[in-house]
Amino acid sequence: MNHALIVIDMQNDFCPGGALAVTGGDQIVADINAKMSGASAVVLTQDWHPAQHSSFASQHAGRAPLEVIDMPYGPQVLWPDHCVQGTRGAEFHPELNTDRADLIIRKGFRHQIDSYSAFFENDQRTPTGLEGYLRSRGLTELEFVGLATDFCVAWSAIDAAKLGFSVRVLTGLCRSIDHDGSMAQAEDAMRAAGVTLV
Ligand SMILES: [Zn+2]
Numbered sequence: 001m002n003h004a005l006i007v008i009d010m011q012n013d014f015c016p017g018g019a020l021a022v023t024g025g026d027q028i029v030a031d032i033n034a035k036m037s038g039a040s041a042v043v044l045t046q047d048w049h050p051a052q053h054s055s056f057a058s059q060h061a062g063r064a065p066l067e068v069i070d071m072p073y074g075p076q077v078l079w080p081d082h083c084v085q086g087t088r089g090a091e092f093h094p095e096l097n098t099d100r101a102d103l104i105i106r107k108g109f110r111h112q113i114d115s116y117s118a119f120f121e122n123d124q125r126t127p128t129g130l131e132g133y134l135r136s137r138g139l140t141e142l143e144f145v146g147l148a149t150d151f152c153v154a155w156s157a158i159d160a161a162k163l164g165f166s167v168r169v170l171t172g173l174c175r176s177i178d179h180d181g182s183m184a185q186a187e188d189a190m191r192a193a194g195v196t197l198v
Contacts, residue, residue, distance in 0.1 A: 004139040005039035006118060007032055008146030008153045009047050010096045013082040013089035015147075020082040022148045024175045026093060032145050032173055033097040041102045041139055043130070045118045045152070047083035048090060048106035055114040056081045066179055073123035076114060083108070105130050117155035119163065131163055141166045145173035154186035161193040168196045
């Protein structure tokens, strides 16, 4: 019983009609729910930003969403305002089976830094605590699903592989943003890190 299903950011703002909608994001909810029954543990992540978060294009004069800027911790893609704490957009998709979750981990809650990965913030060194949770429960085999494949899923899977977990990404249960070649880049980076794409 060492297999965790990690469901990345299945929230209203990442689904059609949301502020940062991923095409087809809502189409994978039912299959993700079905997948939960076979897992030893289910972890949900929730993008959870304060209003005026530094990753929002609205906070940078003259900048538009999807432009890249240099932050003290490295390059950062700018996004539309999304997943603001306490808003409907930050809530999970209403059909997602949140009852089955053993743990809900929130990320991106510090104003000055974004967090794509479920393991580390975007400086790639500040831990979220998820590694410790999984290790202390003996969960060594991780399967990732959710949104978006080429950002939060990929960064999470790559970090998990670097940390020594056995990692699979179930691509049929993910959807991507695929901006400017980001999906091909993410697939290459995941494979290079030892992630299995199923
Ligand atoms: Zn975000």
